[in-house]
Each structure stands twice: as structure tokens, then as C-alpha cells.
Amino acid sequence: MIELHDICVSFRSERQEKIFGNTRIQVLFDVSLKIGRGVCLGILGESGSGKSTLGNVLCGLLKPDRGSYTLDGVPIDGRREGKRLLQSRMSVVFQDYTTSANPRFRVRDILTEGIRAWERRSGQHTGRQEECRRLLELVGLDESFTERFPHELSGGQLQRVCIARAIACRPEVILFDEAISLWTPTPRCRSWIFCGSSRKNWG
Numbered sequence: 001m002i003e004l005h006d007i008c009v010s011f012r013s014e015r016q017e018k019i020f021g022n023t024r025i026q027v028l029f030d031v032s033l034k035i036g037r038g039v040c041l042g043i044l045g046e047s048g049s050g051k052s053t054l055g056n057v058l059c060g061l062l063k064p065d066r067g068s069y070t071l072d073g074v075p076i077d078g079r080r081e082g083k084r085l086l087q088s089r090m091s092v093v094f095q096d097y098t099t100s101a102n103p104r105f106r107v108r109d110i111l112t113e114g115i116r117a118w119e120r121r122s123g124q125h126t127g128r129q130e131e132c133r134r135l136l137e138l139v140g141l142d143e144s145f146t147e148r149f150p151h152e153l154s155g156g157q158l159q160r161v162c163i164a165r166a167i168a169c170r171p172e173v174i175l176f177d178e179a180i181s182l183w184t185p186t187p188r189c190r191s192w193i194f195c196g197s198s199r200k201n202w203g
Contacts, residue, residue, distance in 0.1 A: 002035040002058070002173070007067035009053055027053050028064070037172070052095060055177045060086045071173075088121060091166035095177040097159045101150045107161055108132050108146040114168025121169070135164040 009028040016023055027050045035041050045051050056062035057069065060076055060083060069076045071089065076082040091114070094100050101110055111132045119125055133143040139160035150158055166174050 001037045001072055003033075003068075003070045004057075005032050005068045007031040007054075007057060007064045007069065009050070009057065009062065009064050028057075031067070052177055055092075055175055059090060059092045059175055089171060090173040090175060091169055091171040092175045093159075093163050093166045093177065097155070097162045098150075100162055101158060101165075103150050105149070106146065107136075107148050107150075107153075110150075110161055110165050111135055111146075111168055114165040117169040131168070135168055136161075138167065139164045 007028055008026070008030060010024040010026045013023045013025050031054060033041075043051050043054065053062065057064055063077070071082070071085055074082055074085050076086060108129075112128055115126065115128055115131055129146075132146050136143060136145055141157065141160055141164075145153070145157070145161070150161075153161065163176075
């Protein structure tokens, strides 16, 4: 489903030997991998090893210097077709959860964004209030959270809401960038159990 071949990424160094220098720092070196449908893959590495950079390549936010990236055989290289495919197939839960939720939205509005995306794509409709309750339950929150604003939530609670939103549109791929780092062990285990059951239920 996802295939990377010899992906290389570098960034311009902040410290240049010359005024108009172009010294670059290599972050990813010839990364290649294949991820089949229904596979859960975790990438481990110390801080600064390039995990988030690879995630940005996978979700289309960063174009590699060299290498190829395909999703179901379609090249993801900045062309419109590849961008549309990513938008319809992939959800992302970013590490910086504080900037990924509209501060003016209540939790139910945040979740409804994902529900509406699924309704548009599938042509089906669901009871949104009940679906919001179900999504919150999946990430260990009760329905009383639906009326809260992001600033009324703890860091871990807001992370859970962002994950629930990603799940709401029922994507084929969910990319987590250290998205459960603030969770306590019990909801963390519940989230992985849910991911496993989702593979069976949604394929």
C-alpha cells in the first residue's frame, strides 16, 4: 500500500560558512520501506533522528530531495492526483496537538469535522451526537467532554480528542507522531487494542 524507495531529506543549515552559503544537514539517508494494508508499524529512534521528518514526507507536507513515494501505486510527488489520494486515505495526529485543534470549537465541533469528511466520501449519514459519544468512548473520555473547549482540557485529554477526530473519518491510514506520549498506561493500551480491532473491522 505504502512504498518508499531511497528517500533522502536535508535542510539548510542555520550556520553557514559564507554569507550566501548553502550548506545542508542530511536528516534522512536512503530510507526504503513497504507497508502493506492492515499493518501497524512503529518507528523508534532518539530525539532528532528524523522520525517526524519521515512522518512529514508520508503525509505529504515535505517533499524529499530524492527518492520515490507511492500510495497504492500512485506517485505522491506534489501532483494534484497524489494530494487528493492522501487527503481521502490518510489521517494524521501530530505531535504538537495544541495547534491542531481550533480553540473556538467545542469538542463536538472538532469531532464533527472528521464525521463530515467520512459522510462526504461514503455518501452515508450517521447520528452525529451518538457518533461523537462513541468516538470519545474509544479514547477513554465520556460524553460530558463534547461541550468543552480545548483550553478546558488537559494535554492528554486534548491528544485523545485529536485521535478521535482522526478516527472519525475512518481513514485507511492513520499516522501518529508521538500522539499518545501524554497518556496514562490504561488508555494507551486501549488505543492500541482499538487499532487492532479497526484493522479487522475496516480492513
